[in-house]
Amino acid sequence: MATESNSEVEKCDEVDRISDLPDSLLCHILSFLQTKQTVATATLSTRWKPVWTMVPSLDFQDTAERQQNQGDNHGNNDLNMMFTQFVCRVLALREPVPLKKFRLLLSPYYFIDPTHLHTWISYAIGHHVEEIHLFRVRTRSQPLELPPSLFSCKSLKTLMVHGDIIVNCPSSIHLPNLLCLGLLRIKYTDEESFHRLLTGSPNLLKLIVWRYQQDNMISFKISHPTLRLFFFDNQVQDPRFRLELNAPSLKHLLLWDRNCHGYLLHDVTNIIQANMFNLCEHGNFCNCMLKLLSVLPNVQSLTLRYNKPLGPGFYLPMFNNLRSLQLKVKCCKWQILLNLLQSAHNLETLTLNKMDIEGPHESCWIEPQEVPKCLESRLQSFYFVRFSFLDHELELVKYILKNAQVLKTMGIHNGVSNWEKEFFFRWEMLDFPRASTSTQLLSNASPSLMPSTNCNVSTSIFFNASPAAHPSVIPSAGFTNTGPPSPTLPSVAISASIAWQSLSKELFFFMVELYLGIEIVLF
Amino acid sequence: MSNTSENPNPSSSSAKITLKTSDNELFEVEEAVAMKFCTVKQYFEDEKDNDVAARGSSTVIPLPNVHSAVLARLISYCKKLPQSNAVADNHEEEETKKKERKQYGTPGDLVDLISAANYLDFKEGLEFFNQALADHIQNKSVEYVRKFFGIKGDFEPHEEEKYREEYAWAFEGVDED
Numbered sequence: 298m299a300t301e302s303n304s305e306v307e308k309c310d311e312v313d314r315i316s317d318l319p320d321s322l323l324c325h326i327l328s329f330l331q332t333k334q335t336v337a338t339a340t341l342s343t344r345w346k347p348v349w350t351m352v353p354s355l356d357f358q359d360t361a362e363r364q365q366n367q368g369d370n371h372g373n374n375d376l377n378m379m380f381t382q383f384v385c386r387v388l389a390l391r392e393p394v395p396l397k398k399f400r401l402l403l404s405p406y407y408f409i410d411p412t413h414l415h416t417w418i419s420y421a422i423g424h425h426v427e428e429i430h431l432f433r434v435r436t437r438s439q440p441l442e443l444p445p446s447l448f449s450c451k452s453l454k455t456l457m458v459h460g461d462i463i464v465n466c467p468s469s470i471h472l473p474n475l476l477c478l479g480l481l482r483i484k485y486t487d488e489e490s491f492h493r494l495l496t497g498s499p500n501l502l503k504l505i506v507w508r509y510q511q512d513n514m515i516s517f518k519i520s521h522p523t524l525r526l527f528f529f530d531n532q533v534q535d536p537r538f539r540l541e542l543n544a545p546s547l548k549h550l551l552l553w554d555r556n557c558h559g560y561l562l563h564d565v566t567n568i569i570q571a572n573m574f575n576l577c578e579h580g581n582f583c584n585c586m587l588k589l590l591s592v593l594p595n596v597q598s599l600t601l602r603y604n605k606p607l608g609p610g611f612y613l614p615m616f617n618n619l620r621s622l623q624l625k626v627k628c629c630k631w632q633i634l635l636n637l638l639q640s641a642h643n644l645e646t647l648t649l650n651k652m653d654i655e656g657p658h659e660s661c662w663i664e665p666q667e668v669p670k671c672l673e674s675r676l677q678s679f680y681f682v683r684f685s686f687l688d689h690e691l692e693l694v695k696y697i698l699k700n701a702q703v704l705k706t707m708g709i710h711n712g713v714s715n716w717e718k719e720f721f722f723r724w725e726m727l728d729f730p731r732a733s734t735s736t737q738l739l740s741n742a743s744p745s746l747m748p749s750t751n752c753n754v755s756t757s758i759f760f761n762a763s764p765a766a767h768p769s770v771i772p773s774a775g776f777t778n779t780g781p782p783s784p785t786l787p788s789v790a791i792s793a794s795i796a797w798q799s800l801s802k803e804l805f806f807f808m809v810e811l812y813l814g815i816e817i818v819l820f
Numbered sequence: 821m822s823n824t825s826e827n828p829n830p831s832s833s834s835a836k837i838t839l840k841t842s843d844n845e846l847f848e849v850e851e852a853v854a855m856k857f858c859t860v861k862q863y864f865e866d867e868k869d870n871d872v873a874a875r876g877s878s879t880v881i882p883l884p885n886v887h888s889a890v891l892a893r894l895i896s897y898c899k900k901l902p903q904s905n906a907v908a909d910n911h912e913e914e915e916t917k918k919k920e921r922k923q924y925g926t927p928g929d930l931v932d933l934i935s936a937a938n939y940l941d942f943k944e945g946l947e948f949f950n951q952a953l954a955d956h957i958q959n960k961s962v963e964y965v966r967k968f969f970g971i972k973g974d975f976e977p978h979e980e981e982k983y984r985e986e987y988a989w990a991f992e993g994v995d996e997d
Contacts, residue, residue, distance in 0.1 A: 319938075322935075333990040
């Protein structure tokens with residue numbers, strides 16, 4: 298194995314050119330690595346020896362395995378000591394150059410001495426740190442307290458605390474440059490701590506709060522003049538829970554909860570992107586959902602995800618600015634679609650994303666008497682994820698093809714592994730009446746076979762067997778998580794798409810596409 | 821030379837700036853793209869100040885430290901950058917980005933791109949290519965990194981050994997070569 302990869306490495310580069318780069322560039326390159334690795338680069342050659350001491354980022358991750366149940370405390374203590382000593386030594390030997398990023402990831406078996414944490418954070422603050430990430434994997438011991446000095450760090454732009462950490466804010470907080478604050482699955486000494494933290498960060502743009510089991514807040518009052526993005530994920534169910542949001546500059550709102558009762562949104566009319574996940578699991582959800590939606594008159598991109606059907610009594614306010622709409626629903630729970638189409642005259646992109654294909658199947662689509670306005674003049678793209686050949690699904694696709702006059706793209710992702718049905722559906726689709734004057738059928742697997750000229754006014758129909766192979770079918774605007782939020786930082790969107798098909802099926806479809814492709818050229 | 825085909829499409833109507841590489845290739849680049857290179861921007865602005873009325877975009881800006889092959893790649897990367905006015909809080913997939921970073925070939929290519937991006941003071945490019953290079957050696961052993969970049973170790977064996985002992989933690993848990 299070693300020889301194999303060695304030969305691969307030898308292919309790469311014979312002449313050492315990286316060592317000729319100036320220190321500043323080498324430091325920049327090393328800043329993307331964990332500190333333990335940057336320290337190790339000192340042994341590459343004499344040229345590299347001093348470089349790590351000037352790297353503008355420190356990333357300490359204690360991920361060493363520990364013995365769990367065998368009472369081998371000696372081994373564990375040694376590892377703990379090694380980690381502590383390593384961090385202390387690195388800080389002692391590092392050149393006094395500014396520090397941009399300080400990241401500390403602590404294993405659940407590491408019992409950090411608070412004085413060490415204070416010293417390390419003070420070091421970072423003393424070196425004008427801009428980003429601090431603290432992550433502590435869940436433990437059974439006391440949550441980690443943050444050193445008070447952290448709350449008056451003038452250079453800090455990003456602060457992320459994650460896991461078994463308790464926020465205990467001092468009475469005076471001054472974080473004038475903090476732009477991004479993430480409080481992920483942590484605890485608070487009291488509600489005041491949270492609120493002081495917000496008031497002490499007058500220029501905050503992004504706020505991310507994920508609540509988890511031990512979270513002890515009941516009432517959140519978020520009133521902030523500059524906040525642009527708010528991502529709230531609530532995994533704690535408590536009937537007393539309240540969240541009051543007053544954020545005139547807010548543009549992006551992402552809510553993930555089981556319930557929409559506790560939310561009170563004031564002065565959020567500037568929101569252009571709203572993602573609402575699972576907000577209507579209990580009780581009289583229609584009303585509170587409506588209440589939430591009715592305060593978002595300017596929303597341009599809306600994603601709704603829910604498990605219970607929103608009945609026909611669900612009448613929406615008008616969304617005149619809505620350009621992009623995505624429904625993430627369980628199979629046969631998208632009755633609301635027609636309502637949405639009727640209240641969004643300027644809708645350009647519609648995505649119907651079924652999260653499963655399970656029954657019971659009931660009809661979700663009744664052809665309206667009047668064609669919704671957006672179909673007549675606006676709708677350009679329609680995506681249907683996990684299409685499963687149900688009659689009412691077919692009717693919807695037909696209806697859209699027939700009435701959407703400016704439709705350019707129709708993307709359909711097959712949700713069942715029934716080749717035969719898909720094959721015949723493709724044939725049938727060729728005969729569906731279309732509103733666009735010139736229509737072209739494109740298939741993803743063999744676009745090169747398609748004539749690429751004369752498609753000024755054309756409808757492209759993508760029918761792909763596997764969304765994983767063609768992520769373009771699922772537009773990735775904003776958050777497209779289909780599962781619970783990932784433990785990574787929320788700036789990472791996850792487009793969870795499952796490769797349903799096996800390789801042999803891919804091959805089969807490729808041949809079908811080939812066949813179809815040639816047929817269409819002949820048409 | 822072959823890279824003329826990679827020059828930007830001249831049919832577009834926006835203002836153009838001509839860049840001249842170390843091997844005397846001429847690149848006609850849209851102003852918006854060229855202005856991403858702060859070195860070019862500075863030169864361009866100085867020129868404008870010196871010679872307001874006269875030539876405008878006909879100036880040729882020399883880039884004696886950049887080879888045409890490298891400039892072509894930087895320009896094509898630059899064009900793929902999202903427009904700055906797009907929603908600032910847009911969340912891109914880390915995986916997609918990582919895949920994208922993998923496309924830029926051998927360490928030698930990346931070193932060229934990094935040097936050029938540095939000379940041109942092209943910040944997004946520098947960030948991107950530096951990270952791409954770091955991706956290649958993420959969690960790899962010193963031996964692997966040496967081979968990967970062709971670095972010749974010039975320490976006395978006992979020196980290196982001593983250092984490894986002192987920082988034992990740093991040498992544990994790396995990926996298998």
